Amino acid sequence: MTENIFGVVGLFEDPAALLKAVPLVQSKRLGKLEAYTPYPVHGLPGVLGLSRSPLGGMVLVMGALGTLTAFLFQWWMNSVDYPLVVGGKDPSSWQAFVPIMFEVTVLFAAFTAGLGMLLLLNRLPDLWHPFLLSKSCAEVTRDKFALSIEAESGSLDVAAAQAILRQAGALSVEVVAFPAPASKVSLNALLALSAAGALTCALAGAGMYGAVKLFPVLPPMSHMLVQPRLDAQQRGMRPPVAGTVARGRMPYLGALGNPLPRTKAVLELGRKVFSNNCLICHGPLANGTPILTAAYGAKPANLQAKKFLSYTDGEIYHAIMHGKNAMPALGLGFTEDERWAVVHYVRALQRAQHAQDTDLP
Amino acid sequence: MMPALTIQRFWANWLVWMLMLLSAGLGALFVVALEHLTDARWSVPLRRTAERVSGLVVPGSVAALVALFSLKVLYPWARPEAVTMPLVMAKAGWLNIPFFIARTLVCVALWLLSWKVLAGGSLKQDESRALVWTLRLRRFSPFFLVVMGLTTLVVAFDWISSLEPEWYSDVIGVYLFSGMFLAGLSAVVLAVSHLIEKGRLPQVRFDHLYNLGAWMFAFTVFWSYIAFAQYLLMWYADLPEEVYWYQQRSHGPWRGLCLVLALAHFVIPFFALVPQDAKGDLKRLKRVAVLVLAAHFLDLYWLVFPVLGDRPLFSWPELSFACFFVGLAVLWVRRSMSQGADMPVGDPFLEEGLAFKL
Amino acid sequence: MLPELLRPEPLVEGSISAAVLDERVLAFPERRPPRAWFVAFAAAASCMSLGFALIGYTIVTGIGVWGNNRPVAWAFDIINFVFWIGIGHAGTLISAILFLFRARWRNGLARFAEAMTIFAVMTAGLFPLIHLGRPWLAYWLFPYPNQRGLWPNFRSPLMWDVFAVSTYFSVSILFWYLGLLPDLASLRDRTTSRARRILYTILSLGWRGSAGHWRHYEKAYLLLAGLATGLVLSVHSVVSFDFAVSVVPGWHMTIFPPYFVVGAIFSGFAMVVLVLAVVRRVMALEDLITLRHLELGNKVILGCSCLMGYSYLCEAFTAWYSMNPYIHHTFLQYISGTYGWAGWLAIACNTLVPQIFWLRRARRSLPVMAIVGVAALAGMWFERFTIIVISLYHDFLPSSWLVYKPTFVDYGILLGSFGFFFTCVLLFSRVLPVIATSEVKGSLHD
Structure with a gap:
């Protein structure tokens, strides 16, 4: 032995x-x-x-x-x-x-x-x-x-x-x-074990399905949109009273045109700011074909549409400044020149898509 | 070359080497104090060597007193008539010549006193074999730690930071201290290896050296940690009154020096000491110690010299200063090696220390 | 012969054999705990339940139920986070750094201190999670390919925190488990219950203590100790980066990384000494966790306290020396103004009170230890309060000044965090050996 x-x-x-x-x-x-x-x-x-x-x-x-x-x-x-x-x-x-x-x-x-x-x-x-x-x-x-x-x-x-x-x-x-040596595992035990495993999986799956079906959104999932101090949280640096116009600033809406000249440098600046910020939603041609998938269901505006072709420069500027529909207000992230440069650039994109015979050299 | 610059260059070199002497001396004294404080056994046979190296505090202190003549040359705040920045003028309560001299005198007195007590007490114990000395030294060593902490802080702020009086960093004291301790350890390693090669420390083995190596390894990492943390914080916050200091030390020709410093002060010693066997290997320890001392010199050079201009000056004046001070330090330590026993023969723990096993 | 004062005291009082040690320490998990344990457990668990109820309330309602508001957007949640992470540091220090220093006295304390590390990090981890406001989205912190095409911002110190704290937690558990392994094997071999035997067999992975195994084990332990030493330095440094990389006066200070680490060790040791002073009494371990252990712990507290004083000195001096009016203002707020009392409390508790430990008698007196320990914990909590709230409540512009007032939810969750921690500690002392018997056996022999 x-x-x-x-x-x-x-x-x-x-x-x-x-x-x-x-x-x-x-x-x-x-x-x-x-x-x-x-x-x-x-x-x-x-x-x-x-x-x-x-x-x-x-x-x-x-x-x-x-x-x-x-x-x-x-x-x-x-x-x-x-x-x-x-x-x-x-x-x-x-x-x-x-x-x-x-x-x-x-x-x-x-x-x-x-x-x-x-x-x-x-x-x-x-x-x-x-x-x-x-x-x-x-x-x-x-x-x-x-x-x-x-x-x-x-x-x-x-x-x-x-x-x-x-x-x-x-x-x-x-x-x-x-x-x-350990006794051999019997076939019956193996079968019983597999059956138990399958049953557990089925139960867990059914439970999960039921849970998701029954309770799609629970109160905590309100993503903090509703909560007691929402208003209180707006304290801090106070925003100016509505309609405030800073000293030495002119309102830009209406008849006022783009203060920047349409030079190559300005257009280049506009292109840069547009590519970094607008392009991702409005698309490289500003025709509303986003780079991102439309994960959030938002439909970015097609700036080549007739409605926007007839916008004044001031209105485009206003949209950049304060947002429009689902578009957030992006204006404060840029200098005034950058905003107006983007307006120029959008104009250039629009003209490129709607070129006329006179544009040919 | 303009004569004014030559004078500045002289004093800048002097400043760096004064700090080198103090680093080796105070660092070694710190090794001594740590033994008393932590009741360590491994370092007892090496303690006399550390005490001898700590004698460099004396020439270091003399150099510091001489360096007081450099104030008007090197330090912008010492010429109040030339200061234009209100920021610097507002600091006059701290940055003025009489107060600076007073602080230096206090520091020097504290260093010499600590050296006298820690190194002298041990020598006295050799003769008298009185146990009371062990107790006295143990009671004194925590106070030396406080002295070390505060004086390195003052030295860092006064002698280094105030070269550019608008710049400030809280951690500069810790930064200087970690470099000084590392330099002190390296100096002790070199002295120990000299004695071992001469056969004067016959019972010192791998186990004793291992701890020296481990401390060097630990403080290599600690120094890098402090240096990088200070850099990261200033780089990240990007405040004009802070970041210009790094700007002028990391651009142009200084960039290369930064890289060398990172390699010599961290990467190479780190990887050289990482294996367990390396920490007690005398040959390797010796090489690392030389490298670390050189790196500490480069560190001080990198702290001081950018105030002279935007390109590093390194030529025969620097070399002759190096020769002079290294020679002085070697002679000074060798002279003390010719007196008394090579180990603290009066220490009641010497036997236990010699028998120390990892 | 050495005089009495010079000779180190023994680490274990009286003579005790390895077999008796097993009987004393490893028998705890098998016995019914004393009545005091149940009382303490009930108290801790009640506090914990209160805390979790309030956390639930916070999650359902939103963090508006806290006192946080602009400009004090970080308050109790971050204070508690930093505080608890700090408490954890003592455990790693004892188990890793003192191991590397070959300080044999750590052996008796290591197991308990490591457990406290894990529980403290767990407690701390709760706070950033609930601070998110939407904890169910916490997985956003990890880099995984997602539909939005975004990656986390790795240049954010908050991201560094995620990595530092999770690494710290997992490595601490690993380290703790490795230490437990031989003790689990002992438990396996001495238990009479079959269920326990199976459980301990699995948990001990069939550890048999062969020389070949010990050889790798010792190396692994040494390596882990070295790694944990670097890790413990890095964790609180990263926590300090949360503040120090900013440009907020009072936060942007280069001494923050080492200073936070020292503070963490200080508070952690205070907690360890406090808890062990009680545990050794209740579990009758006075000869294994001796006054000498506590005295050495108190020496560490004293040393850290001096370093804290050094840091305060550096900060105060640099604040003045910077000649920056905003920094001057913030530092004046630390010691005067609405919360000046908190600053003074922190200074007194952290740097002045522990100085009594210069006296040997104080270091060895249990009442003094208790007072200093509580003072140190309170001091460190208020230090974080000082750093966070006071630096924020007076923003750069006076239009952005606001006094911060915590709500009952804030206090409740703070209490709950202590409840959670002590519940974990009590459960641990009930089910696992509180002293690393294998290590103590090793030091009993020589």
């Missing part, structure tokens, strides 16, 4: 006794030597001839990978795919990426250290290891130190192992067998 023997375990009182016993047992070369201790014992790996843990290198590599990942992610998202200007900084600036790079480095490195140690190097979980089923295991996790001679290629001289452990001063010696 030697095939069924995992090994022979001797228990020792303290680390010193264990360390002293190792060379003696080692000299006999009966099998693979392993020690089990309640806490790491200084010098034991050296005596047992264990190599150093390769974990440090793994952690360094994965940490570096974390740094790189975090940098590339942030750079691609905030500098390439959706360039974002924050605080007047260059969209490609790297400085503000550093904190997250650091955090992700630590995250990668820490989980490599923890999980790499447990799963990869130590091959845990291992819930059916023969040693766990031995009597010595409970002694070890309390206060004893075990030295075990384990069968190599299935054979072990049990009697010699017991003798040498006793000779080395073991308090007790235990022969540990492999656990009896």
Whole structure:
């Protein structure tokens, strides 16, 4: 029955006794030597001839990978795919990426250290290891130190192992067998398990469907549109009284025309502001074909429509300034010149789509 | 070259090297105080070496007193007749010559006193073997920590920050302190390795050196953390009275220096000390220590020299200053090495320290 | 022979064997807790329920039920967030930094302190979530490809917070779990109940303490300690960036990162010392968590308090030295004006009261510890109040000045956060070993 023997375990009182016993047992070369201790014992790996843990290198590599990942992610998202200007900084600036790079480095490195140690190097979980089923295991996790001679290629001289452990001063010696092989899983049990799984899935699905059907929108989902202090929150920098006209400013509605000359520079400015702000909804030709999908159901105005061709410059300016229908008031984000430049540019786009013979050179 | 600039250049060099001497001296003294404070064992065999290096506080203090003659040359606020910015004029309550001199005198007195107590007390214990000295030094060391904190703050604000009196940063004291401690550790490493090579510290092993290496590693990271945090905050907020300071230190030819500083003060020492074995490897520690001292010099140079103009000056005057002060420091420390025992033989914990195991 | 004063005290009073240690510490989860535990649990759980009820009210109604308003748009929620994150820092400091310093005295405290870290971070995490106003949209904070074609703004310090706090939380749990592993194995082997045995077997992953395993385990623990040290510095620094990258007077200060970290450790240690002073008594662990442990904790508190004083000094001096009238005004508001009392309270509690720990007798006296601990916690809470509310309530223009008044919901949620934290702590002390027995066994031996 030697095939069924995992090994022979001797228990020792303290680390010193264990360390002293190792060379003696080692000299006999009966099998693979392993020690089990309640806490790491200084010098034991050296005596047992264990190599150093390769974990440090793994952690360094994965940490570096974390740094790189975090940098590339942030750079691609905030500098390439959706360039974002924050605080007047260059969209490609790297400085503000550093904190997250650091955090992700630590995250990668820490989980490599923890999980790499447990799963990869130590091959845990291992819930059916023969040693766990031995009597010595409970002694070890309390206060004893075990030295075990384990069968190599299935054979072990049990009697010699017991003798040498006793000779080395073991308090007790235990022969540990492999656990009896687990009974085969029956087909019925497998079927029952699958049935239970399917039933759970079906129930969960039905429940979810019912929940979504019955309660599509719950009160918290009002997205804070209604709440007690909505009005109070408007305090702070007070907006001027309605109809206020700043000193030295002329109202622009009505007959007043565009104050800017229609020069190349102005049109270029208009193009820039339009491309950055208007184009995404009104489309590059201002014909109401948005770049964004119409996710919100809004239908941006087609500025090439007859209605808008007949607008005065002032009316277009007013729409930029105060918004129109679903379009938000965007005007305060620009200088007055930029607004008028956009008006020029919209005019140019309109004319390009409705060119007349006189426009030909 | 204009003579005025030559004078400025002389004093700028002087200032940098005075700070170098003080860094090595006070940093080493801090190593000594930490041992008393934390009741550490590993550093007992190395403590005498640290105490000897801390003797550099004396030439450093003398250099600081001499540097008082540089005020009118280097510091705009010291020529009130030439100050036009109201912002700077308003700071006259702090930035005026008599008060500045008084602050420097107080700092110098505190440094010399601390050195006398910490290094001298240990020597006295060698003779008398009286345990009371251990107690006295332990009680004194927290006060030295306070002294160190406050005086580095004053030095940072007075000698460095006020070169450009409109600029300010709260953390400059911590920044200077971390660099100084690192320089002190490096100087101690060099002195220890010299003694080991001469066979004068026979029982000092990997385990003792490992802790020195670990402290160097920790403070390399800490210095970088402080330096980057200060930069990030100023870069992000972009306030004119702050950010111009970085502007002039990170543009043009100074950009290259910034990169070198980042490499020499952080990247290379960090990766050199990251492996566990490297922290106690004397040869590697020695190389890193030389690099870190050079980086600390570059750091101080980068703090001081941009006030002279928009391109870095580095030529024979800088080299001769370097030769003079490095030579002075080496001679000074070697002289103290020829006196007394190489380890604190009167310390009751010396045996435990020698037996120290990681 | 060394004189009495120079010889370090033993970390464990009297002699205790590993087997007795197991009997004392690991038996807790199997025994019925004392009556005091139930009383404390009822009190904590009631506070917690109150807090969660008010959080529910907030979510259903909107954050208008709080006192927040312009210009004080950040108030109790952010104060509590910073406060609780700070409390968490002591645990990591004890488990990671003191481990690297090989300060053996940490072994007795580490487990409890790490648990407190996790619970404190959980408590803290609640606040940014409810501060969002629409917590069900919190997933917007994470970068995932979406229909809107948008990415989060990674240059926002609030985004850095998301990464810092979630990393901190997950790494703390990992670190804690690794420490627990050998103890779970002990629990597995000593329990008599079959259900518990199965549970502990799974939780311990079949840990068997082989020399080959310990070799990797020790390395992993060391690496994690190093990483956690950097992490703990970074977390509160990132929290401080929330304020310091702005241009708000009183927020934009370069000393904020290290100063926040020190403050965090200060308050965290105050909490650890306070809780352990009670726990060691109630659980009769006075010989394992000795007066020396508490004294060393108090020394850390004293050191941090001095560093806090240093930071206050730097801030006050730089505020004057900046010659910026807005900064001058804000700093005057810290010590005078509507909330001047809060500023003085913070200064007194954080820098003056702990100075009593220069006296050895005070460091070892339980009543003094309790007073200083409570003062430090109150002081640190009010410090964050000072930083957040006072810097905001007088905006640049006098037209934007407004006195902030918290509502009962604010107070209720604050109380609830303490309830949540202590409920977690009490549950932990009930189901898991409160002392890292494996580590203490190691230090018992030499």
